[in-house]
Amino acid sequence: MTLLLPALQSPTGPAASREAVRFGALSLTYGELATASTALAARIADAGRVAVWATPTAETVIAVVAALRAGVPAVPLNPRTGEAELAHILADSEPTAVLAGPDDALPPALEKLRRVTVDARAFERTEDHPAVEADPEAPALIVYTSGTTGPPKGAVLPRRAIAASLDALEDAWGWTGDDVLVHALPLFHVHGLILGVLGPLRRGGALRHLGKFSAEGVARELGSGGTMLFGVPTMYHRLAEVLDAQGGGDAERGELAKALAGARLLVSGSAALPVHDHERIAAATGRRVIERYGMTETLMNTGIRADGVPRSGTVGPPLAGVELRLVEEDGTVLTGPEAIGEIQVRGPNLFTGYLNRPDATAAAHTADGWFRTGDVGTVDEDGYVTIVGRKATDLIKSGGYKIGAGEIENVLLGHPGVREAAVTGEADPDLGERVVAWVVAADPDSPPRAEELADHVAGQLAPHKRPRTVHFLDALPRNDLGKIMKRSLHVG
Known part of the structure; x- marks a missing residue:
């Protein structure tokens, strides 16, 4: 389990000629991605920790893959982060270098770091060097939370958690190297980066990133070989609007409906998809959107299986290796389909803790090792979880x-x-x-x-x-x- 991306072990390996990622007109094969990331990994091997200016580009993919291959923890940065929040993240994570594209204009806060330019069109060729076989518990990524209750905290995600979560999704969704994933998610959080980039690469499949979400782009890529679509509720709502004759012409609706109907999996996450949008998409395409449930700190916890029953409004049963329970405010474990309580989880998918915050790490866990998600939900007799909302707001x-x-x-x-x-x-x-x-x-x-x-x-x-x-x-x-x-x- 130490090698996260086995298909990228060699620029001349069996998968070298297969497309790995595509961003608009720019496409990289596994061989090209292996070559580019190997060269970059050599340049950052002694960096200690690197920041990645995570634009929705092939450069971000190369940067993150290179960090993983070098065994160097990467901190994905949202390019839209405000000055104060960015300063906090940099002071907390202390990267020594920032990986960015050649045309990226970086804010002043990053000027003190060594800039390492990543160019997906002009990467140097180096000898074939295998990836670092880092310890499974070694930090792979440090992803900062949204900071709704204070300054953002850096969730330290070990290689073990990433591998375990992606392999559990392989089991649940029948995810293989033949799948072509389509999405337009940002690449600075776990949905777009870990599931949406590292997921296809771990399987040896392909990613087609739209750059900017549009119904036209979804229809084009799913209609030309895409097999899976990842999105958030806002995206599926917009697709439902087009399908529901509230936007676009008959031709656009027809092409979108055909493309969605032909996809193997339509997956929604990051928030609950309203039942109304579920039903509109199903009525127009005959295809049900399935949901999964995860967090920055836990990666994926539950998910509707590809061979399971797609129940609108639920996020499915726990994934392989994940334990899940409901608890009352006093810690009493709740059972039965009528019970409603805070969701707690444990398993190999969990983070190792918050960077520099042992107090917050301890507060987020129970004495017996369960992570307090802060989400409230129910579990039916078949083990399907329904998220009611956040404990604090919902x-x-x-x-x-x-x-x-x-x-x-x-x-x-x-x-x-x-x-x-x-x-x-x-x-x-x-x-x-x-x-x-x-x-x-x-x-x-x-x-x-x-x-x-x-x-x-x-x-x-x-x-x-x-x-x-x-x-x-x-x-x-x-x-x-x-x-x-x-x-x-x-x-x-």
């Missing part, structure tokens, strides 16, 4: 009831007058917390009445789940992955 305690924001959001999204919806809890002197809905109307000039939406929820779910307050917005605040930033939702 579990609403109202009138003695535990209410999951996600189920109310799905019902609101099923209303024809609602385009987007988010649900939060707000302090209430009588109920403890009241349910608050934040809605983007399908027709801003003629939004549904608040009472109509509240009655719609009460009729579909239960009276205690009805929104007590409804706010109408032009748009919901989202991060780079399309996740709704609920902490930004407030009046005033």
Whole structure:
């Protein structure tokens, strides 16, 4: 398990002539990627730790692969990170060099680092040197969390965790070297980088990155040999809009529907895909989107199997090697399909800890070694997990009831007058917390009445789940992955 990318062991190996990655018109074979990464690995072998300016380009792939081959931990940097956050990450991780493309304009904070230029079109040729066979527990990547409750923390991901998670997905999805993955995800987080880049490369398959997401790009690449599509809910929502005749012409809809129908797997992650979008895509293509559940610290925990039952709204059972349980606030382990509690996991997919933060690492784990995800969910009799939401923002305690924001959001999204919806809890002197809905109307000039939406929820779910307050917005605040930033939702 020490070799993460066996297909890249040699520029002249059996896979040398196969396409490894494609970014627009630029394509690299396994032989070319092996040559480029070997040369770069030699240049950074003594760097200690490197930062990677993680643009959605082939240069980022070469940089990360080179770091892995050299046994040097890499810190992927979001090019859109603000000055203060970037300064914090650099001070915390202390890289000695930054790997960037020849045309990348780097911010002043990176000027003190040695710049190592990575050019996917002009890489030097060197002798064939095998990759470093690093210890499975050696750090491979240090990925910084979103920092919603303080400065971002660097999650140290060992080679063991990456290999274990990708191999569990191979088992769940029947992922092989014949698969061609299509996606347009950023390359500075685990979804786009580990699953979306290292996943295909570990299997010996191919990646086609769109650069920028578009329905046209998805249709083109899936229609010309792509077998798998990875995306976040925002992307699938936009595809559903096109399929649902709310964007594009008949030809565009037809090509997209045919391409999606021909894919082997459509996978959504990073947040829950609304049931309404599940159903629209299935109705138009006959193909169900499957979901998986993971985090920066744990990589992948659960997933709908390719040979399993695709149940909309669930993220499937635990993956091979992953243990999962629900717990009450006092630590009591919960059982039964009606139980709702915090999800805790353990297994070989877990990180080793937060860089320079032993206090945070200890707080994130129980005494018996389970990781506290902070997510709240349920587990049905077949082991399928449903994510209710985050413990801090999506579990609403109202009138003695535990209410999951996600189920109310799905019902609101099923209303024809609602385009987007988010649900939060707000302090209430009588109920403890009241349910608050934040809605983007399908027709801003003629939004549904608040009472109509509240009655719609009460009729579909239960009276205690009805929104007590409804706010109408032009748009919901989202991060780079399309996740709704609920902490930004407030009046005033």
